[in-house]
Every structure is written in structure tokens, then in C-alpha cells.
Amino acid sequence: MEFMDNSRQPLIPSFLYSPTRFIDFEQNLTVNQRNSFPSSRSTPLVSSSPSPSTQKRGFVIPAPSEQRKIAMFSPAYYGACTAGGIFSCGLTHMAVTPLDLVKCNMQINPTKYTGIASGFGVLLKEQGVKGFFRGWAPTLFGYSAQGACKFGFYEFFKKTYSDMAGPEFATKYKTLIFLAGSASAEFIADIALCPFEAVKVRVQTKPGYAKGISDGLPKFIKADGVSGLYKGLAPLWGRQIPYTMMKFASFEKIVEMLYMYAIPMPKDQCSKRLQLGVSFAGGYVAGVFCAIVSHPADNLVSFLNNAPGATAGDAVKKLGMVGLFTRGLPLRIFMIGTLTGAQWGIYDAFKVFVGLPTTGGSAPPAK
Numbered sequence: 202m203e204f205m206d207n208s209r210q211p212l213i214p215s216f217l218y219s220p221t222r223f224i225d226f227e228q229n230l231t232v233n234q235r236n237s238f239p240s241s242r243s244t245p246l247v248s249s250s251p252s253p254s255t256q257k258r259g260f261v262i263p264a265p266s267e268q269r270k271i272a273m274f275s276p277a278y279y280g281a282c283t284a285g286g287i288f289s290c291g292l293t294h295m296a297v298t299p300l301d302l303v304k305c306n307m308q309i310n311p312t313k314y315t316g317i318a319s320g321f322g323v324l325l326k327e328q329g330v331k332g333f334f335r336g337w338a339p340t341l342f343g344y345s346a347q348g349a350c351k352f353g354f355y356e357f358f359k360k361t362y363s364d365m366a367g368p369e370f371a372t373k374y375k376t377l378i379f380l381a382g383s384a385s386a387e388f389i390a391d392i393a394l395c396p397f398e399a400v401k402v403r404v405q406t407k408p409g410y411a412k413g414i415s416d417g418l419p420k421f422i423k424a425d426g427v428s429g430l431y432k433g434l435a436p437l438w439g440r441q442i443p444y445t446m447m448k449f450a451s452f453e454k455i456v457e458m459l460y461m462y463a464i465p466m467p468k469d470q471c472s473k474r475l476q477l478g479v480s481f482a483g484g485y486v487a488g489v490f491c492a493i494v495s496h497p498a499d500n501l502v503s504f505l506n507n508a509p510g511a512t513a514g515d516a517v518k519k520l521g522m523v524g525l526f527t528r529g530l531p532l533r534i535f536m537i538g539t540l541t542g543a544q545w546g547i548y549d550a551f552k553v554f555v556g557l558p559t560t561g562g563s564a565p566p567a568k
Contacts, residue, residue: 291345294341300536306324309504391441400430452484479562485541492530504520
């Protein structure tokens with residue numbers, strides 16, 4: 202698929218985007234066309250033979266149809282995917298901090314936070330509006346680091362495993378490749394996320410513990426040691442790896458089906474706006490599946506990070522098997538569906554911005 206949608210013509214004349222384009226426009230005008238311009242314009246806006254230095258000094262904004270030169274699967278490509286992951290995960294998780302805050306407290310203290318509405322009411326009464334964003338800093342830093350590894354390494358492992366399988370098997374078993382690539386990427390991403398997640402949960406579920414990461418991280422290390430930051434790594438893997446496998450594999454499949462059955466034209470003939478809409482829709486549906494699959498482990502992570510010395514068995518005993526799978530689930534479905542849809546929308550929007558194709562729907566060109 203081409204990097205940019207060349208079939209779309211910009212609505213604004215291209216000469217308005219750069220001086221050189223305007224120069225070409227002026228030079229191509231016929232005499233009659235020039236005479237048809239208002240007579241008050243006695244001199245041309247741009248010299249017909251501008252000097253190179255004049256062109257270089259011009260304020261240039263690239264036209265939308267101009268292709269940027271990022272080769273697929275090059276270091277610049279993986280760098281762009283990594284940057285897109287930072288924006289998509291860091292910003293979206295920070296934006297839903299109030300929902301995450303209520304969810305964590307419902308998991309830790311269900312007698313006090315009995316539901317979504319009552320949970321927001323309790324927080325508002327005890328901590329005010331400002332309390333809804335407690336823990337935003339570790340959320341932003343942690344999920345930015347996770348997003349960088351998750352998306353960057355996913356693209357890397359997807360290409361690596363496809364090359365290992367060969368063209369025939371890569372096509373035949375592409376879903377398995379999506380699953381393996383996303384699992385490998387998330388394994389690394391969770392190592393980056395875990396310390397921030399531990400501090401975030403402690404800050405959000407213990408009022409007065411700390412204001413954020415600057416005072417929360419030293420306090421956490423003093424009380425639990427550096428190793429305590431990774432106490433929740435195994436359950437975090439248990440939550441995030443299935444979540445990410447579902448997130449990437451189901452997204453790729455849903456997008457493929459949307460282009461196959463719901464959109465009456467090939468992906469490379471669709472506008473970028475439509476492609477980004479497909480990315481958001483595919484991400485939202487994938488997020489619902491993600492929430493259901495990963496919710497029991499999410500309850501474990503919240504419980505273990507809030508209860509020093511507790512084990513997974515203690516969590517199961519206190520929450521019960523039904524509670525482990527259902528406590529806070531409706532809120533998490535809404536939160537993760539919205540979150541995942543927004544992540545794919547932002548990620549693919551960034552890829553389009555730098556001149557790369559959106560994710561899924563058709564095989565990208567080989568390097």
C-alpha cells in the first residue's frame with residue numbers, strides 16, 4: 202500500500218502550501234489568464250525567476266499530497282511507531298485517570314465504593330474535584346514507557362516472525378504471528394510499566410500516601426525496597442499479555458473484516474479520515490474483548506499492590522472467584538473500550554502524519 206493516499210486531491214490549491222508551488226503556478230499562467238487578474242496588481246506577487254536563496258528562505262508547509270520518505274521496517278519506521286505508542290498510551294491512560302481511580306478503589310474497598318456512581322460521589326465528597334486526578338503522573342510516565350515498547354516492539358516482532366515463517370506460512374498463520382508478536386512486545390513493555398503501576402495504585406488507593414510520583418516513588422522504595430516495585434510483575438504479565446494479545450490480534454482481524462465486508466472499496470482507495478475511523482471502531486470493539494479477558498488479573502494487580510505481603514491466594518480468598526471476574530468489570534469495559542479505540546486512533550493518526558500507512562486491512566509493502 203502506498204504511504205500516502207495520492208488519489209485524494211487537496212481541497213486547498215497546492216500552491217498555497219509553498220512558495221515554489223506558487224512560483225510554478227505563476228509561470229504556467231497564460232497571458233490571458235494573467236490579464237484576467239485585477240488590474241490593481243501591477244507587479245507579480247512572486248518573481249518569475251526567483252533566486253535559490255529566496256526559495257530556501259520561504260516559509261514552507263508541505264502539501265498533504267507530498268510523500269515523506271520513511272522506508273517500511275527501517276529504523277526510522279520503528280522509531281515512528283515507538284513515538285506513536287508513547288502518545289497513544291500515555292495520553293489516553295492519563296485522560297481516563299478518574300475512571301481508573303474509581304475502578305481501583307472499587308476493587309480494593311468494595312464496601313465503601315459499592316458502585317460507579319457512588320464511587321465518584323465518595324471521591325468528590327472526601328477529596329474534591331482535584332482528587333479525581335490523583336496518580337496522573339505515574340500513569341502518564343508508566344503508560345508512555347509501556348506504549349513505546351508495546352507498539353514499537355510489536356511492529357518489530359511482527360516483521361521478524363513473518364520473515365522467520367516465510368511468505369506462505371506468514372499469510373496462512375498471520376493471526377498466530379500477531380499473537381506471538383504482541384505477547385513478546387508486552388513482555389518487555391510490562392517491565393517498563395511495573396514500577397510506575399505499583400506507585401500509581403498505592404497513591405490512588407491510600408489517601409494521603411503521596412501526591413504523585415516525585416514523592417510516592419521514594420516513599421515506596423523506602424518502605425518496600427526496589428524489589429517491591431516489581432512485586433506485581435507476574436500478575437501484571439498475567440493481565441497485560443492476554444490483554445495485548447487480544448488487543449492486537451482482534452484489532453487486526455476486525456479491521457480486515459471491516460474492509461472486506463463493510464466498506465465497498467479497497468483500503469488504499471479510502472480516505473485517510475475513513476481509515477482512521479476504521480482504526481477507532483476496530484480498537485473499541487477489540488477493547489471490549491481485552492477488558493473481559495484481562496479483568497481477573499487486573500483485580501489481582503490492584504489487590505497485591507495495595508496489600509503488602511499478600512499473595513494471589515489471599516486475593517482469591519477475599520474477593521471470591523465470582524468477584525475476581527466481575528468486580529469493577531462494567532466500568533472497566535467502558536474504560537478499556539474507549540481507551541483502546543482512542544489508542545488505535547491516535548497511533549494510526551500519528552503514522553499518517555509522518556507518512557506511513559494505517560495498521561491492518563492489507564499487507565504493508567516489504568522492505
